[in-house]
Amino acid sequence: MPAAVPRFAMIDLLRGLSILAVVLLHSWLRFFLNGVQVGTGLPKWLSHLLLRNGGNGVTVFFAISGFLITLTSVRRFGGLSGMRPRLFYRIRFARIAPLLLLVLAVLSLLHWGSLHSQAFNAWHIKKAVGLPRALFSALTFHLNWLEAKTGYLPANWDVMWSLSVEEMFYLFFPLVCVAFVGQRSPLRRVGWPLLFLLAAGLLVLGPWARSVWITDEIGQEKSYLGGMNAIAMGCLTALLCDRLLRSARLVGWWLYVVEAGGWVLIAWMATWPRWAWLHGISRFLARTDLDDTVLPFGVCLVMIATVLRDSRGGGWLTYPIRWFGRHSYEVYLTHEFLVLLGVMAFLRWHGRHPGLWVVGITLSTAPLGWAVARWFSEPMNRRLRGAKHPAKISLMPN
Secondary structure: OOOOOOOOHHHHHHHHHHHHHHHHHHHHHHHHHOOOOOOOOOOHHHHHHHHOOHHHHHHHHHHHHHHHHHHHHHHHHOOHHHOOHHHHHHHHHHHHHHHHHHHHHHHHHHHHHHOOOHHHHHHOOOOOOOHHHHHHHHHOOOHHHHHHHHOOOOHHHHOOHHHHHHHHHHHHHHHHHHHHHOOOOOOHHHHHHHHHHHHHHHHHHHHHHHHHHOOOHHHHHHOHHHHHHHHHHHHHHHHHHHHHHHOOOOOOOHHHHHHHHHHHHHHHHHHOOOOHHHHHHHHHHHHHOOHHHHHHHHHHHHHHHHHHOOOOOOOHHHHHHHHHHHOHHHHHHHHHHHHHHHHHHHHHOOOOOHHHHHHHHHHHHHHHHHHHHHHHHHHHHHHHHOOOOOOOOOOOOO
16 A cells, blocks of 8 residues: 655654654653753753653654544545555554564563673563563553553653554544444444544543543553543544545635644643743643643644645755654654663763763664664565555645
């Protein structure tokens, strides 16, 4: 299967900013846990922007994922009513499984090595979990639930919690489409209202799960409902976008206003300003955990405006960030190897200027991500999908 939609530079930019935020947070965190302070000379808002936005980066990934997967499915199958679950699962497997299995194999070897050498203790699964249990949770997409029960796993395992949320959503996504709006569904007459009601329920239950229902910190951060509301928001945005595309209402100055409003919301959540007139709003958002709803809403505004304008190009100034966005999956699953090795080298050699080490570690994730994508995940993806050449497909209606 060739690609169903083209690449959009602004969406790649959002993904690039998100994966950089994740890498910077994890680098800062590993130094912090070893008693090394990073970014102490920066203003608080700038330190927060550069080093504390990894969680927001994952939320942005969820919204982008819901938007792109839904829009791709609509274009590939002629609408959600034409959903073909077997083909949907095959495409998801081709993209996700090869690199995931490779990383799990490497982590298993490192775990066995750590049983005999303290040099690898950073990858050692604790006895309360055990390697078979960790592998089972990663492969059945409930590693987030396991961490909520037993505590954080080693860094390279911990990043897979977001895959658990995302892929559990997509396990049910095609089945719900077939059941509610499928061509042979007995619920087809009322299927679309039910589908929108289900998505609206996820939007409401997300903040409630993060702030009321779940009480432990890890569970609030990594719950299924807490992440699925951003994915559902992306799905609804994609359906609205497709409807507007088909109605040919594509141009207008209002699209630039929508995009600008989205960037304002993203910047607000990324910097979390402490200005006096915003204290009340900020406290309310933090108390109800609606900040993780405001952020994906801003992302959705940027995405729908970008796609409706059919804005695919990008300037050379943003190319490095967009490159990270195109390789975000590879960088996400592999970056913790370099983060841990970099921090270990810093401590062993009594390094100075940890801020520069953070920058170096972040940049070093690019060649590793590129190599993995170039020689493993992309060839495996094409082979499992049966695609030989990418297709140039327009989103514009015929």
